[in-house]
Amino acid sequence: MGKKKGKARDESTHDLQLSSSDLKSGNVYTSPPFRFIVEGTTFYIHAALVSQHSRPLDRMINGDMSETQKGYAVLEEDDQGAFGRFAEWVYKGYYTSGEVVDRSLDESTSEKSLVMDGECEKRMESPAEGLQPDEVVPVADEPPQAVFSWRNVEEPSDFGAVTSPRSLKTKRKMKEVSLTPRMQLKESFIQRKTVIRQENSSGPPPLPNQSPKEDYTDVFLSHARLYVFAEKYDVQTLKILALENLHASLAIYTLYEERTGDIVDLLRYVYANTSETVDDVEDLRTLLTLYMGYEMDTLMQDEDFRDLMVANGGPLLADFMRMVMKRI
Structure with missing residues (x-):
């Protein structure tokens, strides 16, 4: 034997x-x-x-x-989506992230339904002059209003095909200005060095969000799940790539108050499926801890985020408090 x-x-x-x-x-x-x-x-x-x-x-x-x-x-x-991206990566050298969901379509459909129901009820009670009781008045769809924020163009990024509107000269001048603790954390996050993405520019670049109606939950989770898969099966190159791709997406992501749920879902998955960081190793938790550090003002407005820190049992709260001390 x-x-x-x-x-x-x-x-x-x-x-x-x-x-x-x-x-x-x-x-x-x-x-x-x-x-x-x-x-x-x-x-x-x-x-x-x-x-x-x-x-x-x-x-x-x-x-x-x-x-x-x-x-x-x-x-x-294992997760089917993560394995599919692993298969895509072994053949192509890159993988495709999850898709952005446009929530404005859901809201417009819901609002239209409410308006139609209200009009029908009014006609049933008292039909308008010149209209038959069963006649439907079409309701015009209003075009979605563009949401503009200076936050969309505020920060530089060196990832993929996304370029910053600031010149290098402007960047150097801004670095000379005294930065607040929050700005220092954000600058540290944005300027995080990459290895795999820098060597391989293949694959679709991450896209910045333009509206609070854009749901990025699936985008973020696709990277996190692939990271967990790659760690489990010791695919180190893919693990680093997934971490860098998540970072690239978060670096150009505008955290609207309406979209804090995207980050809460990401944190919930990561802290439930990864172990605690050892010896300050650059991993998924350290990346998200730094992100929480400069976005804590917005995240703390979310009740689900506050509940998650308590329900998590300590690790998430401990990481968050370390960032609080840096902000102080």
Whole structure:
């Protein structure tokens, strides 16, 4: 039994070496596809390509685990969207984030329904002169009002295709001005260095929001879930990329009071699915702690945010209070 297991481990290592060689020579696609089932959805990815990026997943494919014998793996606890983005990344070198939801469409539909219901009730009680009781008066849709804020153009950003309206000369002059603690925290967040994004500019750039009607919850959570997936399966490059992509999105995001729920949902997921930061390592929690530091004035207006700090049991509240001390 011992020799058999040892042989399996040797074959697993050999297969991993072969997959690395195949990848360099462009023959990775000659490896057989391996089947992954995530939340009922089946994904097929070339085995050598998966093995090249993740040791834990490689052991499922080439090791002595039950998945190797069956020829497929069921990832019961993983997120389908995160795995789909992992698959996109291994083939393309980048992934597509979640989508922005336009909540103005929901509100306009709801408002129109209320207006129509009100008009119908009025006609049923007392039809207007010249109209039949069953005749409907069309209600014109009002075009959505553009919401403009200086906050939309206030801060610089060096991510993706998004460029700052300020010149480098203006930036240098502003740095010479004494900054408030909040501005210092924000500047520190904005200027956070990137590694993977700087080396690879492929993929769609993040887009800034223009209105409080734009819901970015799915955008933020797509990066956070992929980060958690990459950490679990030891895909370090993807983990860093997901962190940097989330940072890039938050760096150009205007936190309207109506949209604090987007951040609350993100914090709730992150603090429920990640461990506490060790030795000041740059991770998902430290990134969001710094973000809370300069946006705490707006976040504290949200009752759900305050409840989350209490319900979280300490870590979130502790991180928040560290930022409070920096602001003081």
